Amino acid sequence: MRNILIIGAGRSATSLIQYLLDKSEAEELSLTIGDLSIQNAQKLAGDHPNARAIMLDIFNQPERRKAVEAADLVISMLPARFHIEVAKDCLEFGKHMVTASYVSDEMQTLDTKVKSKGLVFMNEIGLDPGIDHMSAMQVIDRIRDNGGKMLLFESFTGGLVAPESDDNLWHYKFTWNPRNVVVAGQGGAAEFIQEGTYKYIPYHRLFRRTEFLNIEGHGRFEGLANRNSLKYRSVYGLEDVLTLYRGTIRRVGFSKAWNMFVQLGMTDDSYTIPDSENLSYRDFVNLFLPYSPTDSVELKLRHNLKIDQDDLMWGKLEELDIFNAKKKIGIKNVTPAQALQKILEEKWTLKPEDKDMIIMYHKFGYELNGEKKQIDSHMVLTGEDQTHTAMAKTVGLPVAMAAIKILNKEITTPGVQRPISKEVYEPILEELKNHGITFKENFTEYLGYNPDNVQGY
Numbered sequence: 305m306r307n308i309l310i311i312g313a314g315r316s317a318t319s320l321i322q323y324l325l326d327k328s329e330a331e332e333l334s335l336t337i338g339d340l341s342i343q344n345a346q347k348l349a350g351d352h353p354n355a356r357a358i359m360l361d362i363f364n365q366p367e368r369r370k371a372v373e374a375a376d377l378v379i380s381m382l383p384a385r386f387h388i389e390v391a392k393d394c395l396e397f398g399k400h401m402v403t404a405s406y407v408s409d410e411m412q413t414l415d416t417k418v419k420s421k422g423l424v425f426m427n428e429i430g431l432d433p434g435i436d437h438m439s440a441m442q443v444i445d446r447i448r449d450n451g452g453k454m455l456l457f458e459s460f461t462g463g464l465v466a467p468e469s470d471d472n473l474w475h476y477k478f479t480w481n482p483r484n485v486v487v488a489g490q491g492g493a494a495e496f497i498q499e500g501t502y503k504y505i506p507y508h509r510l511f512r513r514t515e516f517l518n519i520e521g522h523g524r525f526e527g528l529a530n531r532n533s534l535k536y537r538s539v540y541g542l543e544d545v546l547t548l549y550r551g552t553i554r555r556v557g558f559s560k561a562w563n564m565f566v567q568l569g570m571t572d573d574s575y576t577i578p579d580s581e582n583l584s585y586r587d588f589v590n591l592f593l594p595y596s597p598t599d600s601v602e603l604k605l606r607h608n609l610k611i612d613q614d615d616l617m618w619g620k621l622e623e624l625d626i627f628n629a630k631k632k633i634g635i636k637n638v639t640p641a642q643a644l645q646k647i648l649e650e651k652w653t654l655k656p657e658d659k660d661m662i663i664m665y666h667k668f669g670y671e672l673n674g675e676k677k678q679i680d681s682h683m684v685l686t687g688e689d690q691t692h693t694a695m696a697k698t699v700g701l702p703v704a705m706a707a708i709k710i711l712n713k714e715i716t717t718p719g720v721q722r723p724i725s726k727e728v729y730e731p732i733l734e735e736l737k738n739h740g741i742t743f744k745e746n747f748t749e750y751l752g753y754n755p756d757n758v759q760g761y
Contacts, residue, residue, distance in 0.1 A: 404430025456669030462553025
């Protein structure tokens, strides 16, 4: 039996582990599922004969190294900042590694040593990054193979709530790490290129510079820029492309409403609030408003944000119960972003029967035989319930498929990798079709970048 060590038994690991267990007999796999919570690991291992759960503290170096040494391949589903220590162990013990996270600078420095040992460290093979890379490169390579020249590439992904479970004014619920949603866009301006001109959107304007997207059969959405699109020129081989823009999908109106939190300062994660555990939700809101001996928190907030009481924006705030004087933040030394996350999780956590929805959309503009053409490609997937989510499926399945193909020597190119070569994306995208993860392409007249689709200022 070949032993796969899976570190991390969180929400994104459910489909990953189920897939590997389903394949375990035919592929001769034994799974070791390690997590700081033995209960989480045991829940995913179940009573399957080819799976065992262990308590694994990655900060316990001897314990971590022992688990890695016993494996043939390691899948790290940890937060991205913790991958590097696991990677160093894999390098020392000669083990392949798979993660769904972005390649960090530290990870990239291991590339030469990983190649020298003939190992595959496959990164960025979840949903975004992951399926976005593979589906994009498949079309880009096809255009190039036919003699075309790329002019434009735009790509957007969104983790949303499915229409049948959409029951709030924000048209949003958390389908992945809530913290990542609250602090999204911070740490530098969004950078991209449009019609040959470099563009930058600073954080304080990010949520008011959005683009309308029409997804066939699913309606209109909005896309807001990711932090750095420019690095994908070299990754995708698009150094000469005129437009390159990567972003996040939300329902129309979400970004404008979220901008209220940004302008107030509630998404700040750079300082802690004294006595935060005793603050009521109402007190928390009042922290960001001017002092007044007579005006209420509600009146001050409406004045500050320049919104009326009958404005939809006001209804969205009231729906979150943020003016409640009895509910407490209840956590010591939180940042404003952490306090806001606590408030939002009460309202935006998926109910047991709720379904999530993943939408991915690509736009390819190219020139072929002197004619400009365009391909619009999209993928939509709906989850089953709170546990078996579309997010877990689209993150976990590519990871699992890559792991087996590496063990079977179907993916052999050594080094710190992304899934951008045909060796990787062709078989995985083909297999993903069996799980309902398919892309629909429409061939249209080339429109280029359309400024009429941009909203905000």
